[in-house]
Amino acid sequence: YNPWMAMHWLITGKTLGGMQFWPKDQVLDKFTALQLYTSGSAWFSGEEKDKGKLIKGMYADFSVLSEDYFNISNDKVREIESDLTIVNGKIVYGAREFKS
Structure with a gap:
């Protein structure tokens, strides 16, 4: 599961294949999309x-x-990857310079 695919859809309204599925005038700005995905989902x-x-x-x-x-x-948002992931204050994943 790549959460950045969902973020891409929220800010572009495009499917994975690039089709404009959601009207461009109704997509979210990056800040609002991130806020809904993080604190909004916790709520x-x-x-x-x-x-x-x-x-x-x-x-x-x-x-x-x-x-x-x-x-x-x-359009590059869907290519984002985690280089370091911390869960409950503990490192659970590292890549690139955080791999070791």
Whole structure:
């Protein structure tokens, strides 16, 4: 599962094959899409007091990404990969310079 495919759809409205499925004037900006995917999904599952934001007292689940989500083209978003993934404050995945 690649969550960046979902993010790509939210900000472009395009299918994996590149078809414009959702009207361009109704897609989300990158900030709103990321906010809905993180804190929005925590709210939806009733866990907004435990996760969804990087603040003291919440679970320390986050990733260091291969690309800068906010500064790459919308079509490149689906190519983002995790270079480092931390779950509950522990490293669970490392790639490239974090592999060791």
